Amino acid sequence: MDLGGTKITTAISDLTGDIIEKTTLATGSALGEEVVMGRIFDSIAMVLEASGIHEEEVRAIGIGAPGPLDAEKGMIITTPNLPFKNYNLVKPIENRFGIPAYLDNDANAAAIGEYTFGAGKGTKHMLYMTVSTGVGGGAVLNGRPYRGNTSNALEIGHMTIEPFSKHQCNCGKFGDVESLASGTAIAKRAKEAVEAGKDTLLSQSETLTSYEVHQAYLEGDAVAQEILDTAFEYLGIAVANLIVNFDPEVIVIGGGVTKIGDLFFEKVRESARKRSFDFMFNATRIVPSQLGQETGVIGALALALIESAEK
């Protein structure tokens, strides 16, 4: 189950990750925790019924949800787009269906998904980073998900990389990766440039997202180029910090901003290369996500598989 603020996508698969049935319901976050819990139950019941598979045949349920949360206790602590506060999500599901359930934050689930079925397949030490409206991450080290003490490790978006920055993040801090290089940050810089009256194609755009900034970049717009190149430079700093700290085999990068494609990966690699030890950089592949739009639900399926496997 990919539990999001606007929709709940639940799928049932076989042990190789092939999806048998999938359903999507509106989360109904504004209607409170009981309504959302009811929809969670409904979505599980729906895929069971549609697939003709009985509860007893199901090995585990994996749930990816926005953090921060306590993966060990199966508890959502608090998150802006869901009504749950210090709420144990796992117990009611286990009680209702008699199936072991595992909760993890969506970035960790995506990391496990890429490790099991995607771009991290066959590796031992893999990091995942998502660059979307926010910036997040997860790790699989020695073949096991690494969550840290409070299960919130790899909050890559909230690494401070610019100590004197005036750009503030949703978390309240200044100069962290998310405030400087997320899709939201790129859009903000574009808006600021337009408002400052800079000579740019961006002033003709109705909406300003990283997509429009990329389009203007391709048309040779100097303001757009500076905005994106700066964001890529910062992302490269984050990647270099990951390389020197974790010495991974592969860093998989997904999320909407990576749709920019080769330009994104070339610039981020170049920035990371300048800031890493050569031999470590050369030993690290930096590659796009392979799961794309299905990352959420496939990550949750992979979480169920990896957590219910013998350790």
Ligand SMILES: [Zn+2]
């Ligand atoms: Zn932050």
